[in-house]
Amino acid sequence: MKLTPTFTTGKMKMMFNILLGCSQQMSEVVHDTYNKNEEINIKDMLARFTTDVISSCAFGLESNSCKNPDEEFRKYGKTVLDFSTYEVLRNSISTVLPDLCRALGVILVKPHVAKFFYNTIKNTVDYREKNNIYRKDFLQMLIDMKNHNVNNNNEKKQEVGMTLNEMAAEAFAFYVGGFETSSSTMTFAFIEMALNQDVQQRARENVREVLDRHNGEISYEALQEMTYVQQVIDETLRKYPIVPLIVRQCVKDYKIENTDTIIDKGTRLFIPTYAIHRDPDNFPEPEQFDPDRFSPENKRDIKPFTYLPFGDGPRNCIGLRFGLMQSKLGIATVLKDFKFTLNEKTKMPMEFNHHNFVLEPQVDSIPTASQGTIFSKPCTYPKFHEEEVKRQINDMLNNSKLGGP
Numbered sequence: 502m503k504l505t506p507t508f509t510t511g512k513m514k515m516m517f518n519i520l521l522g523c524s525q526q527m528s529e530v531v532h533d534t535y536n537k538n539e540e541i542n543i544k545d546m547l548a549r550f551t552t553d554v555i556s557s558c559a560f561g562l563e564s565n566s567c568k569n570p571d572e573e574f575r576k577y578g579k580t581v582l583d584f585s586t587y588e589v590l591r592n593s594i595s596t597v598l599p600d601l602c603r604a605l606g607v608i609l610v611k612p613h614v615a616k617f618f619y620n621t622i623k624n625t626v627d628y629r630e631k632n633n634i635y636r637k638d639f640l641q642m643l644i645d646m647k648n649h650n651v652n653n654n655n656e657k658k659q660e661v662g663m664t665l666n667e668m669a670a671e672a673f674a675f676y677v678g679g680f681e682t683s684s685s686t687m688t689f690a691f692i693e694m695a696l697n698q699d700v701q702q703r704a705r706e707n708v709r710e711v712l713d714r715h716n717g718e719i720s721y722e723a724l725q726e727m728t729y730v731q732q733v734i735d736e737t738l739r740k741y742p743i744v745p746l747i748v749r750q751c752v753k754d755y756k757i758e759n760t761d762t763i764i765d766k767g768t769r770l771f772i773p774t775y776a777i778h779r780d781p782d783n784f785p786e787p788e789q790f791d792p793d794r795f796s797p798e799n800k801r802d803i804k805p806f807t808y809l810p811f812g813d814g815p816r817n818c819i820g821l822r823f824g825l826m827q828s829k830l831g832i833a834t835v836l837k838d839f840k841f842t843l844n845e846k847t848k849m850p851m852e853f854n855h856h857n858f859v860l861e862p863q864v865d866s867i868p869t870a871s872q873g874t875i876f877s878k879p880c881t882y883p884k885f886h887e888e889e890v891k892r893q894i895n896d897m898l899n900n901s902k903l904g905g906p
């Protein structure tokens with residue numbers, strides 16, 4: 502309840518410029534790589550982009566991992582969700598038996614990782630407060646919440662604000678929840694667009710046609726108008742729900758309609774989103790990547806509770822808007838200038854990484870915009886209007902006294 506207001510549309514608009522700055526850095530790196538005739542590992546590139554976004558918005562620090570792949574935030578980001586077989590087992594047990602694990606003092610976050618994030622928050626909060634710095638980001642909203650429990654006389658008010666420990670925990674939750682979910686969404690979208698060039702072309706035209714109306718500038722408003730790109734993301738999250746399983750605990754005995762089955766209070770439930778999304782009764786020909794399932798007319802036919810990429814109910818994803826905004830921005834930024842195809846290193850059929858609790862492709866060297874697969878030369882805006890140029894040439898010829906070409 503305290504954090505939900507942090508994710509309103511107004512707050513998204515407020516942070517948009519931070520995201521835009523990060524996307525421009527990514528764009529520069531992609532252009533540089535193209536100019537050097539090198540391949541692009543899009544999965545790594547996009548993870549660096551979302552790392553920059555989240556570290557900037559949640560920790561108030563510019564990580565610049567787009568330009569420097571060995572940057573600290575990126576290094577920690579890689580270890581946070583990279584689990585050994587023992588850790589995968591331990592995490593699974595803690596999901597099934599959380600109370601037992603709590604009683605046994607099982608720690609899920611690696612101590613050196615926890616220390617890094619806690620110290621980062623503490624130092625940044627201290628610095629901002631000492632130097633009266635105000636920045637439009639998540640961290641500022643957490644600082645405002647923290648200070649909410651102290652009145653003008655520095656006496657504690659009754660209502661609870663937020664401790665530094667809680668702030669670090671929330672910022673860490675945003676980090677874990679925010680960077681890999683979005684970068685995996687974009688990665689899968691690029692893989693599918695590389696496999697389905699017609700979809701890719703339509704998405705690129707959608708981006709360019711919207712940018713035409715916005716003087717070539719990507720803004721929050723322009724992103725909202727990129728409806729086909731949104732459909733591509735919706736379909737990506739249908740085929741690859743990044744959180745493939747939703748966990749709930751039954752709070753009162755519940756009889757499943759038309760059956761004798763009763764789910765007892767206290768039972769832990771695993772809702773298999775991945776299987777629900779690939780059930781042909783819910784989505785015919787589920788293996789097919791078809792963004793038109795989410796066109797305004799078709800999406801009305803989607804049955805309730807059969808599409809759950811962000812969960813549902815009061816504990817659904819708090820960062821939904823933010824996740825969609827950064828995914829759409831990342832896709833639009835590179836798609837407007839480049840054409841993507843699969844590199845020979847891309848393993849097909851695709852395998853998932855079973856050591857991560859979010860869905861991601863197995864190998865690190867995944868989809869690429871490789872040398873020779875770039876969409877002609879990178880196009881700088883405004884785009885080349887073929888019809889308009891032809892019309893002007895014809896006018897010139899018609900008006901020319903010489904005539905002929």
Ligand code: HEM
Nearest residue numbers: 675678679682683744810811812813816817818819820824
């Ligand atoms: C495309 C991107 C994203 C996807 C697919 C996604 C998906 C999900 C899903 C399925 C859940 C569980 C919901 C449930 O149990 O009903 C969840 C929870 C959560 N997500 Fe996201 N998420 C995304 C982006 C983000 C971002 C950007 C943030 C933060 C900046 C974030 C923060 C969280 C948090 C804090 C929770 C726990 C909410 C709670 O327990 O009340 N997520 N997300």
